[in-house]
Amino acid sequence: MKKIRLGNSELNASRIGLGVMRMGTRSERDAQKTIESAISHGINFFDSANVYGAGKSSTAFGRTLKDAKISRDKILIQSKGGIVRGDNFKRVDYSKENLIQSVEDELSRIGTDYLDVFVLHRPDVLVEPDEVAEAFNILEQSGKVRYFGVSNQNSLDIELLKTAVKQPLIVNQLQFGIMHTGMIDQQIHVNMTDDAANMRDAELLAYSRIHNMTIQTWSPLQFGYFGGVFVDNPDFPELNEVLGKLADEYHTSKSAIAVAWILRHPANMQVIIGSMSEHHIQEMAEGDNVNLTRQDWYDIYLAAGNVLP
Template identity: 50%
Template sequence: MNKISIGQSELMASQISLGIMRMNALSVEEAKTVIETAISEGIDHFDHADIYGKGASETIFGQAFKKLGISRDSVILQTKTGIVPGIMYDFSKEHIIQSVEESLTRLQTDYVDTLLLHRPDALIEPEEVAEAFDELEKSGKVRTFGVSNHNPLQIELLKKFVNQPLIINQLQLSLTHTPMIDAGLNVNRTEAGSVLHEGQLIDYSRINDMTIQPWSPFQSGNGKKGLFFDHPDYLELNKVVNEMAKEKGVAREAIAIAWLLRHPAKMQPIVGTMNPDRIKAITKTTEISLSREEWYKLYLSGGKMLP
């Protein structure tokens, strides 16, 4: 497994991160197997959030990790805060600090390597965020900071007040959810893809040395439910993915991740499978590479057109 630098930080992490959202459905023993498999395959970065499984995903991970007896410093733990499910988003100093304290307890650790603000809070007071970040950094409970699902101006507003670099933006991106790609290709045109829904996030992230972490890399796009694998609305995409997987001797999941890794923005995809065999299959993606032609072939087979 290759390693990449994460944003403007000293963190070096695996090219692929394991998302822990679904770990609440596992027993501690099952979770141990998942974590152990990920680490043996070279994954040392684990993505959490305070709301995953209503906190149970962090709890089970913490219990399983402790039982494995692995050095805390050998892995990178990332968590997110700011969502009060079904009620509001909350970037208040009080909520951020309390959320981190609770995550640390559940994870059974003294610190997290990275804290992300999960989704933009319409009532954000960036001065409060800055105070929370300073306090968490000074206490050693959080080492680095970033955001999730934020656009460039929201990031710029935060940067005006916070003292720490924002090293990550976690964003939805897959072969069937490509607004960040579409907008960059359809410049000064009338097609729907030319609308800057996301404010040129890829270019902004590259200019500002922020690592993009694509989430839901296998999910269907445009509001469709389920995975795009075998989805009736993506027959051509599945044909191309399956042919390419067979040709390269890897699983179809590896092709979908290879498409993300081929982009020069040096992204770090988040994969959320809790299946050890699928983890092994996905990590094979770092053993292959896609040509420019193959990358565009996959993009176009998802129903896109070049201007």
């Protein structure tokens, strides 16, 4: 598995990472198989969040690392905080206390002394950049967090954070995949009046490249907001036909082609897959070895129902 450098950090991460959002409900035996399978395919990067399964995913992940005797220095662990959820309340909270508490809770669930990356999960409209900066300084100085990043944030909000935060923000985790291409659509349809021209993503693609932030693509196989998987889905016949044809040509699976489509983009994105199945992880990891041509890439984009003016 090829590695990429996350932002301008020293982190050498597999360009396909495994998200453990869906691990909370797995048996200990199954969770161990999932992690061992990922590692056997060269995945060294794992992504979690304090809210996944209300903490159960990180706990299951940490337990698995221990059971499987996986050495901490062989892997990179990222977790996210900021979202606060209970039975009858929900908010995003970038207060110093909450950010520090989120990290400490994750360290104890995962059973580690430090996170390689701590990411702000979703924007807090009530953000006070100075307070975030104070929390980041404390977390960095105590050795609990090595690097910081954001998720689902637009470029101007990142600039706002940077007015106070001194650490580089090395990643932005965003939904992106064949069936979720807003960042590309707006680039292609610039200055037009159709829906695809709507600026929903605040030119994040160009911003991330200019500022050397690695885009981590979440839910690479999903359509809509957790609408389901498009691979082998009869609702997307044209797309599946093209994916199937390319899978045959490259002697691989449709999911590998879906991953390769993201990796083909020159922004050097990192794909965060979420499968818990050994077979699916193996299929997606094959995407690392597929180098799609420009024409393949555009064929897939068009087969997904997009328009190239």
